[in-house]
Amino acid sequence: AQSVTQPDIHITVSEGASLELRCNYSYGATPYLFWYVQSPGQGLQLLLKYFSGDTLVQGIKGFEAEFKRSQSSFNLRKPSVHWSDAAEYFCAVASWRGNEKLTFGTGTRLTIIP
Amino acid sequence: DAGVIQSPRHEVTEMGQEVTLRCKPISGHDYLFWYRQTMMRGLELLIYFNNNVPIDDSGMPEDRFSAKMPNASFSTLKIQPSEPRDSAVYFCASRGLAKTSTDTQYFGPGTRLTVL
Numbered sequence: 001a002q003s004v005t006q007p008d009i010h011i012t013v014s015e016g017a018s019l020e021l022r023c024n025y026s027y028g029a030t031p032y033l034f035w036y037v038q039s040p041g042q043g044l045q046l047l048l049k050y051f052s053g054d055t056l057v058q059g060i061k062g063f064e065a066e067f068k069r070s071q072s073s074f075n076l077r078k079p080s081v082h083w084s085d086a087a088e089y090f091c092a093v094a095s096w097r098g099n100e101k102l103t104f105g106t107g108t109r110l111t112i113i114p
Numbered sequence: 115d116a117g118v119i120q121s122p123r124h125e126v127t128e129m130g131q132e133v134t135l136r137c138k139p140i141s142g143h144d145y146l147f148w149y150r151q152t153m154m155r156g157l158e159l160l161i162y163f164n165n166n167v168p169i170d171d172s173g174m175p176e177d178r179f180s181a182k183m184p185n186a187s188f189s190t191l192k193i194q195p196s197e198p199r200d201s202a203v204y205f206c207a208s209r210g211l212a213k214t215s216t217d218t219q220y221f222g223p224g225t226r227l228t229v230l
Contacts, residue, residue: 034218036221042223042224043118043205043221043222043223043224044157044205044207044221045221046218046219046220049218090157100145100147100162100164100169100170100209101159101162101170102159102219104156104157105156106156107156107157
């Protein structure tokens with residue numbers, strides 16, 4: 001069965017600092033990988049996704065993620081965070097043949113300090 | 115496009131009452147998903163439909179929960195009778211036909227349910 005681990009429950013960074021959120025997945029074949037963001041009181045919004053090809057994926061709002069098969073990781077990065085990036089971030093994985101069933105990690109809450 | 119629409123946004127009810135949550139998927143999407151989000155269990159898939167047909171309801175917690183999709187533009191999630199442990203945020207999501215298996219799910223804003 002597929003699974004996702006987000007080891008960091010809560011991260012605090014200063015505005016303008018770089019950010020890396022960790023995600024490790026468990027799946028036997030090539031996975032579909034996603035990062036979603038959830039602002040307070042809002043639904044989930046897709047930041048980026050990986051299916052195949054270039055292992056460095058660019059997303060919206062200046063985010064990027066790198067797929068590393070050898071480490072079973074799909075970490076999310078941003079070179080300089082803005083106060084508006086404060087939110088909850090979810091990594092998710094799905095099987096190759098159709099992605100009907102997404103398995104989500106437990107999320108990482110990001111706090112930005114001035 | 116208006117995105118996935120859910121109603122109501124907030125629902126407060128008393129234990130034992132029937133609760134109905136509603137969802138309108140994005141037009142043209144043929145997959146619809148219901149999720150539940152709680153602090154304890156995170157985000158869980160309850161059930162999903164393809165072309166209005168339930169495909170996998172293994173995540174539905176109990177017989178008190180039921181979901182229907184009478185047509186391509188409307189789905190309901192019903193809890194009868196409701197219990198305090200059902201308090202959560204319920205999300206609906208939709209997805210288009212995966213011709214290349216690359217489509218992704220688009221989430222609604224959620225319904226925050228509180229059962230007293």
